[in-house]
Amino acid sequence: MRLSARLALVALASFAGIASAAADTPKLTVYTYSSFVAEWGPGPKITPIFEQQCGCKIEWVGVGDGAGLLAKLKLEGDRTPADIVLGIDTSLTAEAAATGLIAPHGIDAGAVKLPVAWDDPNFVPYDYGYFAFMWDTQQLKNPPQSLADLVTAGAEPKLLLEDPRTSTPGLGLMLWLKSVYGDKAADAWKGLAPKILTVSKSWDEAYGLFTKGEAPLVLSYTTSEAYHVMSEQTDRYKALVFPEGNYMQIEVAGMLKSSKHPELAKQFLQFLVSKDFQTVIPTTNWMLPVIDGATPSEFATAAPKPQKALLLPADEVAKHRAAWIKEWLEALGQ
Known part of the structure; x- marks a missing residue:
């Protein structure tokens, strides 16, 4: 057998062995x-x-x-x-x-x-983590100091939110308002409605709009502040911790x-x-x-800890989620 033929057979056998190993993985x-x-x-x-x-x-x-x-x-x-x-x-x-x-x-x-x-x-x-509104300090001088401030009627400041039907942060905000306001959550949504610039399908989409400067507030996490401090070396973006508590x-x-x-x-x-x-x-x-x-260690200062952690039982959320989403849709006129 010629050398070239032997080399070809060796290569073929080697390839077969690799393919077999891959198939077995x-x-x-x-x-x-x-x-x-x-x-x-x-x-x-x-x-x-x-x-x-x-x-x-x-x-x-x-x-x-x-x-x-x-x-x-x-x-x-x-x-x-x-x-x-x-x-x-x-x-x-x-x-x-x-x-x-x-x-x-x-x-x-x-x-x-x-x-x-x-x-x-x-x-x-x-x-x-804890949901929080991230604040662009270059766009907004005086951010809301509480959830009550945020849901007060008025068209400013503009907010970027996520849809609770497609996004867990969006669902988290719905549960946050329900935890704080209970049966009056629909009124809180009506207070937020004039401020909402857009409701995105995902966190990625909403946060991308925020960092492009589309609005001074976006629903995210307290740890988003740590990201900007540690990865971008900027303190421009701050997480707002509210006295009513932040939802976990x-x-x-x-x-x-x-x-x-x-x-x-x-x-x-x-x-x-x-x-x-x-x-x-x-x-x-x-x-x-x-x-x-x-x-x-940087998280100790760059990821503010909420004064109060809010969390509804999973079975309660499962029981009422559809009704609460309907309440959200009606409150926002969608």
Whole structure:
């Protein structure tokens, strides 16, 4: 056999071996929100860490925002190719569990430290934060000092908000007003209505408009201030902490009952509460980690802590969410 022919056979065999190894590598499919897998998000940083640990490949599927994730799972049902859903929060966990698609995780979440007790058998928390209005100090001299100031009738200052039907921050604001104003939440929305410049489908869209100078206030998180201080070295943008309290968001992940790789899915959920994952979260997802020892020291001053944390029970939100969204639509005349 000629040398060239032997080399060709060796190359072919080598290629076949590589292809076979690739075919044998299990793939874990993770549904999450788009910003998680953006080039600046946690996804690209944690992927090589977990893939080395699991001997698998992660396939990320970015699906808008948290509310969009739940809608996609409902649409696909038990035919979903997802092994993991990552990015819904406690405003949606009861509704997600009610689909029957989520399997109990069965992992050790003893390292989790949150401002509230956590014992959900279906979902693992991986970060948390507090909703806040971010204030552009160059556009607005005197920001509102309270939620009551903000909902006072008038057309100024202009606000950028997110839609509670498609965005977890948008849903968070709806629950924030409901927590503070209860049966009078519709009146609070009517007070906000003249100030609203636009209601975006996602946080990404609304925050992009904010940083372009379209309005001096946007619904975001207290930790957004830390982002600007630590990544952009600017104190132009400030998070407003209100005396009535700021609404808390706890983001979670769960495994699908239909997962083709349940053991890998459990390994991934355990990874979420490890130091390898948690130390990545603060400066990529710009949220607070759920274990001790993973928060950057700069967060102590750059991410203001609310005077009061507000959080409605997940089952109460699931019971009333449709009615509260209808109330929101009617109050804004949509």
